Structure formats: C-alpha cells, structure tokens
Amino acid sequence: MKERKRCLARAVACVALACGFSGVMAQTNAAPIAQTVAEWNRLPFVFDDANAAQRYDSEQLYKKVLLQGVKLDSQGNIYVTTARWGGTDVPATLSKLVRKDGNWVLQPYPSAAMNKVGDPHALQSVLGFEIDRNDVMWILDQGHIAGAPSTQGAEKLVLWDIKHNREIQRHDFTDAETDKKCSFLNDVAVDNDSGFAYITDSGILCDPLHGGLIVYDQKHNTARRILDQTVFTNDEAGFTFRIDNQQVLPKTPMRTGADGIALSGDKRTLYWTNLSGHALYSIDTALLRDFHSTPTTLQTAIKRVATLPSNTDGMTANRHGQIYMTALEHNGLMRFDEKTGRISTVISDPDMVWPDTLAWGPDGDLYFVTGHLNLWVANEMDFDHPSVPNFRIWKIKADGPSYTAK
Template identity: 60%
Template sequence: MNASLKLCALALAASASLAQAQTAAPKLEVVAEWNRLSYDLGDKAAEKAYDDQQVYKKALLHGVKVDSRGTLYVSTARWGGAEVPATLSKLVKKGKAWKLQPFPSKALNDVTNPKGLKAVLGFEIDRNDVMWILDQGHVAGAPSKPGDEKLIGWDLKTGREVARYEFSDADSDKKCSFLNDVAVDNDAGVVYISDSGIFCNPLKGGILVYDIQSNKAKRVLSAPEWVNNEDYSFKIHGRDVLKPVDGKPNGMKTGADGIALSGDKKTLYWTNLTGNRLLSLPTALIRDFSKSEDEVKAAVKLVNSLPSNTDGMTADRNNNLYMTALGLNGIMKRDAATGEVKTHVSHDEVSWPDTLAWGPKGMLYFVSNHLHLWVDGDMDFDHPKVPNFRIYRFATGAKPYLAK
C-alpha cells in the first residue's frame, strides 16, 4: 500500500472510531454505595442505637444534589418513620465509608423542632449555591401539621437561611399532598414544584409556582387529566412494582413527579410517575399569577409518549432533557432538535433510578435505590446481590439548565 492510501485508510479508521465514540453510551461510574445507610451523628450512643434498633431498615435514599465545589447532599424522606435521624444530609467520608451527616444541622433535622425539616424528598442547588429544600411535611404518611409543608432557601456559602415559605391550604392539601420535586429559574426568580397527591384516592396532584422576591406561591394546575396517574402499570427487572393484596393486583398510583425547566427557561416539563406522557407548559403563562386554572389547563401540551415512565428529570442548557427510565434501568435523553427520545444509558445493576443532579464539569449524577423492594418490605440489608443504594454519575459534555 502506497503512502497516500495508508493515510486515507488511517483517516477513515479515525473517522469511524470518532463516530463510534460519539454514539457510544456514556460510562457509568459508582460514586458511593451502601447496603444500609450509615449516619455520622457525632454521637456514638445514637449511632449504636440506630444500628441496634435496625432503624436503617426505615431509611431510604431518595435524592442527590451537588454544589459548585463537588460536595454531595442526599435526602431521606422519613417515609419509614420519625426515628430516621436526618431527612437531609451532607455526604462525608469516614475512612473508606460514606456517611450521612445531618444538614444544615442536627437541630434543623430534629423531627420535634416545629421549624425544622420533617420529610425532605426533592431539593435543588441553584447556580448561586443556594439550596432550595422542599419539605413534604408528611412523616410516615401521616397528615402534615401547620408549617410542616414548606420551601426553604439555604445559602451554602454563608450557612444562612435566606428564604422560607410555608404552603397554605390553597397551595397544598395537608392530607393528600405529596410535594415531590423542584426546578429553579434564577433569571426569573421562580421555583417550580410538583405535587404527586398520593395520599388520597382519587389523587390530588398538581403544579405549584413560588415567586422568590414576593415570597408568594400559587397552585397553578390541578386538572386531574394532567397531573394524576394514567392507569399505567410497570415492572422493575420483570417484577411488579407492588405485591398483590389478597390476590388482587396492587398497582402504584402517583401523579406529577419528575419536573424539569428547559435551558432557555421558556418551558416547564413534567411527568406523572404512573404514566408515560411528557407534558409541558409555557413558563411565562404560569409565572403570571393572574392567569386562571382554565387558561393554564388549555395551554398544557403533550410533548412525547415515552418508552418508559420516569421519576426524576432535568435539562441541559441546550434544552435536551434527561429522564430516569424506571422500566429501562437507566436514563433516557430527549433531543431538543429532533424531539426524539432514546435510551441514553442503561445497566442491569441500576434499579429504580430516582433523581438526577448536575455536578461540576457537566457530570450528571443519579440515585439508584431499589425503591420497589423497600416499599414491599423485601430489601435485603445484609447480603443483597447489588448494593441497595448507589449514586452513579456519567459525563454529558453539556452545561446544566441552571447555567447562565
């Protein structure tokens, strides 16, 4: 082969390798893992009691978020009971083990503190390193008390609370509500919130909008056809999500859950967990509190029918959406240019991918927590085939929706 042919062959090979690299699935990296969650409480007696009384069986890992320095924070929503020592924690390394350290403090995680955090599921860290903490208020599913359902802004740089809003009865039903997840718009000064409404049948799901400057909120959408379950059943690794009761199917019913703000801040997306519709609303409309429910309802758009239902979602600065795929054991990606949704990353060891979080350098983190096994009481805390709780990450090469 002459020199020119060799160069041509090398160029073609390089081109093929580049094309393959561009289409290859991102590599998943395990950041942290646990068979049972372990807390750093600064109190040996309390830590021993946590283990001896098997309180770890009541603690489920839900969300993860990452600040600008790469510090990880996680939520454990006290679905199992008040004994769970903290509902919001910072991850700290003790030797080779990751521990959950109550955040912002033990006092604010004290379930008996009337101003403290009761049950945090969704939270977000904005581009100014302010953590927006959404407190469901419901401990072990009990109705929340006045002041329990709230949104708190916590400045990570100064270590101070900078905002607090307690949801009124007009915002959320204190028996039925299930305040789930948040998305933040720093440009407009708005926080968007999903409510799954799971504690009543029929569900009472909804979308809420909070205006930071005025410290006011409004429930902008409660239309049942858009924010409740869609008579949708699904399996995780071939297993029904909930065990039958008295021999009858026991399907999960969950309304508005995953929520995401587009990179250009013009569109709010959400999904109902027991459903596979990707829905949207224009943010300019729902930020205007003078608009009626009928006007908002008329503007809802069905964007896509998804190949899987999803729990958590987020967007990059270019408006591409990343969505956890419960039935596909991984992450889906919606291409903003084409509208096409494809499996982006999947692995057999991923089980119930829950929330998504942006980290430095375009890394996207997510939790895998075997939630269905925990809910059914079938979680093996001693010798599971795969660690019960994992935090994964993968490179996107993109900027988060929060970026300027």
C-alpha cells in the same frame, strides 16, 4: 443461578443499547461509562449521641431509611435526601456526604437541630431539592412523616445559603397551596433568571389522588397551586409498570401523580411527568409566572410532547435542548430532544434499579441515584447481603451545563 441471570440481564441491556428499547428509543452514540461515586447496603449517619448510634444498628432502624435525592454545589460537595417515609427513626432527612474512616457517611445538614423530628421549623421529610448557580439550596419539605398529616409550618420551601451557612428565605405553604393530608411534595425546578420555582405535588396520600403543580415567586414570597387534580397531574388510569420483570406492587399498583420536573435550558418551557404514566407534558413558563392566568388558559396551553417508552422519576435539562430523564422500566436514563422530539437511550444497566434524582456536577458530569424502591415497598429489600448495593450514586459524562450557566 443469580449470577447467570445477571449476565443474561446485562446481555439484554447491551442489545437494548444497540437497537433501542422495543424499537422506540434509539441509540446513536456509544453509551457513556458509569462511575460509582458512593454505594451502601444500608445508610450510615454521623451521630452526636453514641446511644443513638448504637440503637440505629441494634434495632435495625436502617431498614427504615432510603436514599432518594442527590445534588452538588459549586465546590463538588454532595448532598442527599432521605425522606422520612419509614417514620421518626430516620436520623436526618437532609445530609451532606463526608468521609469517615475512608467511607462516605451522611452528616445531617445544615445541622442535627435543623433535622429534628416534630419541630415544624426544622426539616421533617425532604425528598426534592435543588442547588442553584448561587449555591443557594432550595429545600422542599414534604412535612409528612410516614404518611401522617403534616402540622402547620411543616410543608415548606426553605432557601439556604450554603456559602454563608444561613437561611435566607422560607415559604410555609398555605391550605390553598397544599393539602396537609393528601399532598406529597415531590420535586422542584428553579429559575434564577426570573426568581420563580416550579414544584410537583404527587398527591399520593389520598384516594383519589390530589396531584398538582405549585408555582413559587421568590421576589414576593408567594405561591399559586395550579392544575389541581387534573389528568395532567394525577395518575394515568389503569397504569401499571414492571421493574426487572416484576410488577411493582401487583396487588395494589403504585399510583403517583406529578413527579419529575425540569426547565428547558432557555427557561421558557416547563416539562413534567406523572410517575404512574408515560406522558411527557410541557407548558410555556410565561403563563405560569402570570398568576392571573385562568385554569382554562393553563389547561388548553399544555402540550403532550411525547409518549415515553418508560415512566420516569427524575428529570433535568442541559443548555442544548435536551431533557434527561430516568427510565424506571429500563433501568437507566433516556433523553428527549426538544427540537426533533426524538427519545434516545443514554445508558442502561441491570444494576441501575429505580433511578431517582438527577443532578449536574460543577464539571458538567451528570449524577444520579439508584435506590431499589420497588424492593423496599414490597418489603423485599436485603440490607445484609444484596446481590448489588441497595443505594448508589453514579455519574456519567454528559453534555451538561457549566455550573455558572445553570
């Protein structure tokens, strides 16, 4: 019966690709072939301590660990994040994929010490991150572990030089920039040309939500919180969504504010979405870089450029005016054309459940993670014999930028 349902789902996906989702999303070219880069039912780590490794398996601590983010450096090395939503037993929150006995495993990065729980100088819970064209990793630390309030210095942005294996800068967020109880630092978009970065704060740890955006100035190592608790950064009222024809958290619908974020290829426009909503927003980055821009000026400058056929989690852009977004409600990826406003299907597959982060590889391929978060939050994830692997990294051929043009 399961296989029959999966075959039916694949047939429906093929029809969707040919016709466009619900008549809203168009498909003009053949869908790219998705390759599986890595997959796991449960996430394996490299442990320095044999006792810790044994405990990870015997106490089934792997059930607390989820795969969220993926990024690649200029050499094609793959890095992933596993935010500590499940508690202190998550071995590392940032890792590099390495081979062990022919399989991909997660090696704490930059080191085990830099992933130490309880040390605010170390990485506590990383979800979003980026690797820029200079091989500098911009690491966004949520600070919170299992939703508990963060300690001083835990919520931060750390810039790590991959080539020289050293930290080159960090910014500890002040109370004016993040709320140590409510903030949920989600993702970051980096502009090497101007030295600015843009961060989404989903604000999910309080009710009402405390969503917002944060603008970071690398040159002066300063930040500014904007659009705090506005309709542009909080959840859409009454919004619910379904994955695989099941409502996500039906009793208490998932509510999440500002989430996916991306810079246009020319860096002049910032795009973002709220996970709990269908709106795609944009604003001129010149206004954001001016820390004297008033809240009223910023709000009136925001454009609702599209109503999306699916909510989205991860976003990225190429140099040709196209914004790629994950499509949670349609198990795949969609694309927004800046010039025409057209939204089209990139790929859809019933195995692509909860597509999360997007990343460009050095060869221009587009990588993304699927992690079945809907099953984990409903306590329904099978870590032993799932019908498809719980966690996957995929890649597809896409019209992406060369690495040096990011």
